[in-house]
Amino acid sequence: MYQPEDEQRLSLWAKELLKSSNEDVQTQLDMLRSVINYNDWKYYVQDNSVLADVEYDTLFKQLKELENAHPDLITADSPTQRIAKGLSEQFTSVSHLVPMLSLENSYNAEDLREWDKRCRETSKESEIEYTVEPKYDGAGISLYYEDDKLVRGATRGDGIMGEDITPNVKQIKSIPLSAALSKQHIQSLEIRGEVIIPKDTFKNYNEQRIAEGLAPLANPRNAASGTLRMLDPREVAKRGLSAILYHVSYHTTENNVADPEVMQTHYGTLEWLYNIGFNSPVKNMKRCKTIDEVIDYVLDFEQHRDDLPFEIDGMVIKVNSLELQDRLGQTTHHPRWAIAYKFKARQASSKLLRVEFQVGRTGSITPVAKIEPVPIGGVTVGSISLFNEEVIKEKDLKIGDTVLVERAGDVIPYIVKSNPELRNGTEEEIIFPTHCPVCKEELFKPEGEAAWRCINVSCEAQVVERLIHFASKDAMDIRSFGDSNIRRFHDMGIVKDIAGIYKIDYEQLNGLEKFGAKSVENLKVAIEKSKQQPLNRLIFGLGIRYVGETTAKTLANAVNHLKDFQTWTVEQLCTLEDIGPKVAGSVYQFFQAHENIHILDELEVLGLTLTNQHKKDGNQENGALSGKTFLFTGTLSRFKRSDAEALVEERGGKLLSGVSSKLNYLIVGADAGSKLEKAKKLGTVKVLTEDEFGDLLEE
Numbered sequence: 240m241y242q243p244e245d246e247q248r249l250s251l252w253a254k255e256l257l258k259s260s261n262e263d264v265q266t267q268l269d270m271l272r273s274v275i276n277y278n279d280w281k282y283y284v285q286d287n288s289v290l291a292d293v294e295y296d297t298l299f300k301q302l303k304e305l306e307n308a309h310p311d312l313i314t315a316d317s318p319t320q321r322i323a324k325g326l327s328e329q330f331t332s333v334s335h336l337v338p339m340l341s342l343e344n345s346y347n348a349e350d351l352r353e354w355d356k357r358c359r360e361t362s363k364e365s366e367i368e369y370t371v372e373p374k375y376d377g378a379g380i381s382l383y384y385e386d387d388k389l390v391r392g393a394t395r396g397d398g399i400m401g402e403d404i405t406p407n408v409k410q411i412k413s414i415p416l417s418a419a420l421s422k423q424h425i426q427s428l429e430i431r432g433e434v435i436i437p438k439d440t441f442k443n444y445n446e447q448r449i450a451e452g453l454a455p456l457a458n459p460r461n462a463a464s465g466t467l468r469m470l471d472p473r474e475v476a477k478r479g480l481s482a483i484l485y486h487v488s489y490h491t492t493e494n495n496v497a498d499p500e501v502m503q504t505h506y507g508t509l510e511w512l513y514n515i516g517f518n519s520p521v522k523n524m525k526r527c528k529t530i531d532e533v534i535d536y537v538l539d540f541e542q543h544r545d546d547l548p549f550e551i552d553g554m555v556i557k558v559n560s561l562e563l564q565d566r567l568g569q570t571t572h573h574p575r576w577a578i579a580y581k582f583k584a585r586q587a588s589s590k591l592l593r594v595e596f597q598v599g600r601t602g603s604i605t606p607v608a609k610i611e612p613v614p615i616g617g618v619t620v621g622s623i624s625l626f627n628e629e630v631i632k633e634k635d636l637k638i639g640d641t642v643l644v645e646r647a648g649d650v651i652p653y654i655v656k657s658n659p660e661l662r663n664g665t666e667e668e669i670i671f672p673t674h675c676p677v678c679k680e681e682l683f684k685p686e687g688e689a690a691w692r693c694i695n696v697s698c699e700a701q702v703v704e705r706l707i708h709f710a711s712k713d714a715m716d717i718r719s720f721g722d723s724n725i726r727r728f729h730d731m732g733i734v735k736d737i738a739g740i741y742k743i744d745y746e747q748l749n750g751l752e753k754f755g756a757k758s759v760e761n762l763k764v765a766i767e768k769s770k771q772q773p774l775n776r777l778i779f780g781l782g783i784r785y786v787g788e789t790t791a792k793t794l795a796n797a798v799n800h801l802k803d804f805q806t807w808t809v810e811q812l813c814t815l816e817d818i819g820p821k822v823a824g825s826v827y828q829f830f831q832a833h834e835n836i837h838i839l840d841e842l843e844v845l846g847l848t849l850t851n852q853h854k855k856d857g858n859q860e861n862g863a864l865s866g867k868t869f870l871f872t873g874t875l876s877r878f879k880r881s882d883a884e885a886l887v888e889e890r891g892g893k894l895l896s897g898v899s900s901k902l903n904y905l906i907v908g909a910d911a912g913s914k915l916e917k918a919k920k921l922g923t924v925k926v927l928t929e930d931e932f933g934d935l936l937e938e
């Protein structure tokens with residue numbers, strides 16, 4: 240389609256147009272159209288954008304404004320007159336019964352008031368009721384049901400034709416394979432929605448990829464869109480996709496009877512869909528009588544976007560009455576009865592200045608990109624982990640490159656891509672070191688692993704990282720002993736290893752710059768308090784390779800005393816829940832090393848708890864919740880989830896990972912989805928609100 244020199248030219252034009260242009264109107268129009276066509280192709284066909292979404296949106300808006308000012312210069316093939324292209328050749332194409340259009344965008348209250356005014360003028364209504372729902376950041380899909388059965392699932396494609404991905408769609412558990420449509424005399428139904436990957440599924444998936452040495456996937460949206468187009472449905476099933484349905488685009492009734500009453504409003508339709516088993520936005524939806532109410536709701540929602548279990552990139556405002564929607568109609572690009580309100584962007588382009596190589600607590604070398612600082616979603620990003628050497632190769636990064644940076648929700652920022660087409664020849668290769676940047680020992684890359692390692696156990700960098708990890712919030716939680724103090728104390732020779740934390744000579748700290756008597760006292764108290772931390776935190780804090788918080792808990796529950804593991808074999812370790820040979824091997828090695836046992840002995844003498852308190856107290860057998868099983872779902876507001884889970888375990892209760900007949904209690908927060916549905920269907924699970932759970936704890 241495009242030659243490299245075309246790509247370079249079009250990218251330069253984009254930058255020029257973004258800065259403002261002094262070309263005449265016709266030239267500007269031509270440039271904008273070429274640039275937008277090119278970026279549509281990159282985005283929809285190649286799944287590989289060059290511009291940040293905001294930048295693209297700005298150019299699109301420029302084009303629209305220019306065309307509004309010069310309607311005579313609008314051409315039929317202008318990108319404003321059609322929806323973008325996006326069909327691959329991997330799947331059979333199918334026609335949508337009704338085109339899948341785009342949405343008009345708005346960015347502030349002014350835009351929304353403007354739109355409301357237009358809607359009222361066009362419809363000649365003085366007041367319009369709107370609905371507001373989240374704009375899910377995933378991949379659009381269209382589902383077709385006939386005689387209560389799911390017949391077909393398709394991607395959006397170019398809006399007219401989509402890709403037939405029925406086998407993949409059938410793997411998504413929140414999409415019912417059949418639904419009681421005929422109860423409302425609906426014979427056929429085409430519904431639209433979004434396929435998404437919940438944030439924690441995405442995070443787990445990426446952590447797994449990183450542990451396996453693979454580059455993490457860019458963002459939940461790309462992950463959803465890529466997964467839907469995978470050729471093996473079994474792989475799709477493993478990815479934990481979810482679907483939310485937000486629009487009925489077409490339907491017929493049995494014997495042409497009149498439409499059911501529920502289908503007179505958008506809200507009613509979604510409520511009905513929800514009641515017959517579809518996941519729809521009703522729970523996060525609001526009906527608003529005025530545009531001011533709409534504006535309040537979207538602004539408020541933006542504050543809480545990170546509390547949702549999935550990514551959203553804005554809100555969608557729709558006219559509630561379907562009759563009025565019909566009257567307002569659509570352009571070739573978007574319906575007039577809906578508009579998207581886009582949240583602040585979380586993407587930006589910046590320049591890659593240099594790459595630093597950091598040594599982790601297990602000796603792995605992590606390349607970290609230093610970029611020209613850019614604000615993204617309210618924070619300034621200047622440093623970005625590149626994970627390993629492969630990522631640098633895969634993304635084809637060079638020093639001096641213009642890179643696209645994204646920070647999605649609570650996901651750490653990452654470089655989406657470089658833009659090789661923007662290079663001018665002065666860029667430099669990134670050279671991975673052959674020796675540890677701190678202790679200068681030669682680096683090794685074990686077979687089958689992605690990370691280079693410094694295997695010198697007394698490498699200073701590793702010692703410090705181990706101390707930082709040990710004192711961190713999720714491990715021993717030694718407040719007031721943060722990164723910089725740890726580094727300082729280590730450099731001054733005050734703390735040399737973990738045991739050293741408990742042997743600090745506080746006299747020595749007197750008179751230390753920026754560390755007054757109060758700080759010394761706080762530190763002393765925090766260190767003393769950490770001695771009482773439960774065994775699982777200590778195990779996690781020790782930083783045994785592959786032992787995360789969950790594994791640490793499993794290990795802590797398996798023994799009476801930590802040193803009991805000295806006699807465990809790899810096979811025995813493998814019998815523990817979720818512990819495979821890799822983890823077991825690492826734990827085994829840790830407890831076979833004399834120097835580690837020596838540290839444990841030292842810690843015990845210094846007063847730390849190496850015994851499993853729960854076991855000793857018999858809490859688990861006699862606790863108030865013993866014999867009962869629990870599961871939490873949705874967003875909790877009163878409790879932090881990990882705290883709530885700890886409370887259950889402290890009282891002898893057991894946590895389950897899914898809804899089954901073994902489950903006694905399901906505690907539901909906001910936006911509880913399929914788990915709640917399933918629990919209701921089972922009928923044997925007691926569903927509790929957070930407050931009811933609180934009461935249960937007090938009993």
Ligand SMILES: NC(=O)c1ccc[n+]([C@@H]2O[C@H](COP(=O)([O-])OP(=O)(O)OC[C@H]3O[C@@H](n4cnc5c(N)ncnc54)[C@H](O)[C@@H]3O)[C@@H](O)[C@H]2O)c1
Binds near residue numbers: 279341342380395485
């Ligand atoms: N970076 C680039 O080069 C580039 C290129 C092309 C497009 N883009 C981005 O893509 C956007 C245009 O893409 P688009 O046409 O898919 O529009 P869009 O993603 O902005 O909005 C329309 C889509 O929103 C989705 N959606 C989510 N929740 C919804 C809800 N509750 N109700 C209705 N729809 C909902 C639907 O899939 C719908 O198709 C641009 O605004 C731009 O940000 C970027």
Ligand SMILES: [Zn+2]
Binds near residue numbers: 598677
């Ligand atoms: Zn080293």
